[in-house]
Amino acid sequence: MKIIQPPFLKKGDKVALTCPAKKLPHAMTDAIALLESWGLEVVLGETMVASYHQFAGNDTLRAADLERFIKDKSIKAIFAARGGYGTIRIIDEVDFMPIKEASKWIIGFSDITVLHTHVFSVFGLQSIHGQMPVTIPDGTAASLETLRKALFGEEFSYHFSAEKLNREGEAQGILVGGNLALLAAVSGSVSDLDYDRKILFIEDVGEYLYNIDRMMRTLKRAGKLKNLAGLMVGGFTELKDNEIPFGQTAEEIIFDVVKEYDYPVCFNLPAGHIPNNQALIFGKTLNLAVQKQHTTANYI
Template identity: 70%
Template structure:
C-alpha cells in the first residue's frame, strides 16, 4: 500500500526486489558502504551506488554540479524506488537548486536521511507535497541501534510505526494531530524565506540539532518565532540535542528550558527526548504525513493514525 502526501500523491512502499540508490549530496564518505549494502540486501533490496559514494572534492563528495547530477540521475530513474542519502555534514544547500525534482510528480520515491538532508525534505514537502523519511543513514549504520534500523525498515516497507516514550518534567500535556514537518533546526533556519521553506501552520514540528551553543539554539528558535512560524503549530516534538556547548559565562538554561521559554505563550502540547537526531537510537519519522501526539503526565504516545 502507498502512503499519501499533503495533496494525496502516493509513494509506493518498498517490496523485496526493489532497487534503492545511495548518493551523497553533501560531505564525502570516510568509509565504504559495506554495512549499508549488507543491511539493505538483507531486507531483500537491490542497492545501486551513486558515483558520489567514492568521490572527493575538498570536504564534499564531488563538486556541487557532480553531486547534483548524481541525485538527478536517481530522481529521473523510475526503477529506483528510494534514494538514501549516505550522510549529512554540509553541502546540500550548495547544489539543491541545480536539481530538477519535477520527475517526482509522476514517479514519486522515498528520500531518506537527516541532518543536512533536512533541506531536501523541506524542499520536497513544500514543493511537491510528498512525504520523506527522517532516519538513519548509511554512514551511521555501524553505530546505529538495531531498534532504530528496524524502524527504518518499517518506514520503508509500510509497516506500522508507533512510539511510547518516557515523560520529561518540562513536557506540556495535551493531544494533537497534524502533518509532521521539521528536522535539523539549523537547516530549518537555512531554508527560511526560500523556495524550500515550509508552511508551519497547523503542523506538528519536530526539531533536533548537534554541536550548537545554547545561545545559538535560543536565537534560532526566537528567529522562527519572530517569523510567525511557532504561533500556530499543532504541537512540538524536540528530539536529540547532542553535544551542546556553553560559553565561559553560562547561558543559564537547559535545552528544555530554552524551548519552553520561547513557546510559553502558546498552548499546544510539547514533548522532549524523542529518540531521533544525532544519536545511535535515531528512530524513523515520516515527515509530511499526519501524526498523532499525546503528551500525558506519565507517558508520551506518538503514532500515525492513518494506515501506513
C-alpha cells in the same frame, strides 16, 4: 496541498545511495549488507567515492548524481549516505520535477533536512527522517527496524517517557521538521515549510546554546511557532557553551520560546543525532498524546 505518498518498497526493488553533502570516510559496507538483507538491490552513485574539499565531489557532480536517481524510474528510494554540510549548495541545481510523477522515498537526516523540506513544500511529497548509511553501524536495532517498517509500509508508533518540561495535551497534524539549523537556513526560500497546524519535530547537534536560542527566536519572529498543532523535540546533543554560561539547557531554551502558546510539547523523542534515531515519516498525519507519565504518537 495534495500529499503524495511514495509506493512502499518490496523485495527486489532497487534503491540508490548518493552523497549530496559531505564526503564519506569509508565504504558503506554495513549499510549495503543491511539493505540487501531486506531484499533490496543497492545502486551506488558516483558521489560515494568522490572527493572535493570536504564534499563528496563538487557541486555539479553532487547535483547530477541526485538528479540521476530522481529521474531513474527503476530506483524506488534514495538514501543520502551522510549529512554534514552541502545540500543547500545544490538544491536549486537539481531538477525535482520527475519525482512528482514517479514518486520515491528520500531518506536521511541532519543536512538532508533541506531535501525533506523542499520535496514537501514544493511537491507535497512524504519522506523519511532516519538512519543513513554512515550511521547504520552505530544505530540501535529499534531504530533500524523503524526504518525498515517505514520503507515497507508496516505500522509502528512511538512511546517514550515524559520530561519535566513537557506540556500535556493531544494533537493531530501533519509531521514536518528536521534539523533546527537547516530549518532556519531555508526560512524564506522556496524550500521553506508552512508550519500552521503542523506537528513540528526539531533536533540538532554541536550547536552553541546561544545559537539554539537565536534560531528558535528566528522561527518565532517569522510566525512559524505560533500556530503549530504540537511540538516534538528530539536529541540536542554535543552542545557547546561559552566561557560565560548561557544559563539554560537546550530544553529550557526551547520551552521558554514557546511557553506562551497552548499546544502540546514533548521532549525526549528518540530521533536525531543519537544511536536510537527512530524513523519519522514527514508529510504523514500523526496523532500525538503528551501525558503525565509518557508520550505516545502514531500515524493515521
